[in-house]
Amino acid sequence: MYENHELPKTYSPAEFEDRIYQNWCEKGYFTPDPTSTAPSFSVVIPPPNVTGQLHMGHALDETLQDILVRYKRMQGFNTLWVPGTDHAGIATQIKVEENLRVNEGLTRYDLGREKFLERVWDWKHQYGNRIINQLKKLGSSCDWTRERFTMDEGCSRAVREVFVNLYDKGLIYRGHRIINWCPHCLTALSDAEVEYKDQPGNFWHIKYPIKGTDEYVVVATTRPETMFGDTAVAVNPEDENMKHLIGKTLILPVVGREIPVIADDYVEIGFGTGCVKITPAHDPNDFLVGQRHNLEQIKVMNDDATMNAYAGKYEGMDRYACRKALVADLEAEGYLLKTEPHDHNVGTCYRCGTTVEPLTSDQWFVKMKPLAEPAIEAVENGSINFVPERFSKNYFNWMNNILDWCISRQLWWGHRIPAFYCDACGEMTVSKTDITVCPKCGAPVRQEEDVLDTWFSSALWPFSTLGWPDNTEDLKKYYPTSVLVTGYDIITFWVSRMIFSGLEHMGQKPFSTVFIHGLVRDAQGRKMSKSLGNGIDPLLMIEKYGADALRFALATGNSPGNDMRFSDEKIEAARNFANKLWNASRFVRMNLTIDEIKLPAAADLATEDKWILSKYNTLVKTVLSSLDNFEVGVALSAIYDFTWDIFCDWYIELTKTRLSEKETAGNLVAQNVLAYVLTGILKLLHPFMPFITEEIYQSLPHDCESIMISAYPKADEAQDFTAEAEQMERVLNAIRAIRTRRSEMNVLPSRRAKLYIATKYNDSFCEATVPFFVKLASASEVEIAESFDISADNSVQIITDAATIYLPLADLIDFEREKARLAGEEKKLVGEIERLEKKLSNAGFVAKAPAAVVDGEKAKLAKYKENLAGVRDALAKLN
């Protein structure tokens, strides 16, 4: 590929990200090997809208999937990530209609169904690749040879197969029901597609006269314009104040029509006036009441929510105009008793925001109860599990209360329902293939005009994309898929429907784990939205900071299921990390003379090598266990901390002496360990930051043609050099302590001082560590002995875990300040000692706490006591 090339001086991702991605594609790394016998790991992408544009939500979703997919691929799984797009019925149709209206002043009806659909397909072809290309920019390792579309031939065949199967089982039926109607989109909506929003409104109290008397009942309503469709007034049969009215006849004001008073316990005693107008054709509850009492359904509106002939003189008016006019007339005629402000929740269309109108209509439904039962069971028995687990509650809540699913849409863009009507004999035929004549009487048939809910086809995505209804190799290998990654906002829309569809049609769950993430919000915590204009464009971020930085920013500090904020600071921090890694790699690279990285034998390793290898091994364990538990953010921050704080800030510094000694054995050992650990970091990091890791990997000696198909690191107990690691920590702590003291004394780094180290652990402070003190603790020279007797008048005493260090700073020392510091130290130690003694004298603690904990506390106590003695000693000398 790019054999051991030099790394440019500055990290500029734009210069290599596209090139690398293209190379991966050309090499076919994203396509699984068909001959592989390794266990499968498969994921299907939540298909974005085909004409949509990439937003931060997608970016997060794709990043998380790609992390899992690349991780598993590197672990040797036969890994497949199926990409594709969704035709997004309403959303796409609205866009095309809008475009048509603005540019040509036409409606879809002007064009007719066929011509209009041609336009939509044109639109799809024009914009369909945009989102795909945007996904590629992110680095997504999808198998593009398997790209699918919910309306491609295969998916369409799956839709028909499912429809006919369900129909034959009696699980799909056509019925006259009350549904949610969007007067703007002119289609039915499922319950899930309605969003409830609080809106200010009024409670209008209206008199309904009782026939043959001067009396009246008072009905309170938020929707007076529906009174033209009232076919009863209901009261609760248990309501003492109201039960005498049952059976009486009322006269509808303005309309003059007679309606009965009926008894139904749907009416809540004590709420409102106790009388409820019943409009079966325009309210879901009233519809049910109407069914119980056999009431007539009077629809008073047209499909565009203007009033029809039943509204009399209000015919043709919009529902809100009618409301206004009607209320004025009621008031004028003395029927309006009072108007009470009342906020209420109004259902709106999730696509266009128009207030939906509940109305009765002929629609197609899926009978949900029989499908929901096994779907609930699958999550209950752990066959499918949610991460985090709490989201299964959401799922159960939805599934347990599920009503039949209205699947027909009065749209043109979508899968046309495969039902064929014969006008001659009245027969309806549901068929997997198109038919032109009636199988019963031979007369011509016409196909159902309605199309299916978009989610009907998305529900089949995990198996329709793998070739179902054919029994393909892909299906055998990759179904059920391993993980589904998606946001909590579409658990009901999509996840639940995939689960029952998979169980019903495949006889097997569609996936084992549902990995749920939260929403990406803006820096202020607001939802990103077009109307607020606060959306951050992921592509701009990629352009400015690189895809790796974007991915890092999205993956870090993000825990499953929780929303996250995205800000410039976050992505800058991510870019800075990439830059840090880049420069550390340049440093390693420029010191490399070897052609092959070979970890030296343990006997040849220096203490600091064993220390970094132990630390690295701990990191590997953390990353593996975190990723296995979907703790992506934890894994990534562990890599970040190791890379920056341990590898760069310490280990690289510790190797500089050996690196300067060219052509020595120590030099070669240092080179090898540096390159080995760096390569390990790159591999661990690759799933998160695929581009920069590949670019650097290629510049180092490497044994695999691409990092993305190299083996993911494994933990290796042989590299846990515990004793050496502890030794090294003591040295580092001593260096930190010296730096701290010097800084407190305001000693310039350029002022070098001799160090005296009185050791407790001779092995920690052997001659080999002297250069570290010279280099990292600004020492001029170092003298090590078991103990020292330095007169106190010109030196600072530094007590560390492992040694007492004397720092002669003569004139620089402010003795008053040093005394105050020591006094503070003394106080702190006394406090700690008190706390520990109390704890250790607690019989319960000593008896019940694990021995290791007790021993740890004892050791700590001993250490503090020793340190305290040292501090007091120093104080005594100063006084």
Place this chain on the structure above:
RNA sequence: GGAGGCAUAGCUCAGUUGGUUAGAGCGCAUGCUUGACAUGCAUGAGGUCAUAAGUUCAACUCUUAUUGUCUCCACCA
């Protein structure tokens, strides 16, 4: 009305079976062109882990209640 999340440093957030002196990034302060990196290095200030009880030898962590905040579901006409 039902369910759930969140509450930890000035800001944004981690904290993995309860057990060192609770962490990071950004910001802030002080000092540094230290052999790759100022997109950097070193050092530091800053937290009674929302409140109150409970369980425990031991609670940021578990339980309950309270307060604040966000979300989902249902919906009363």
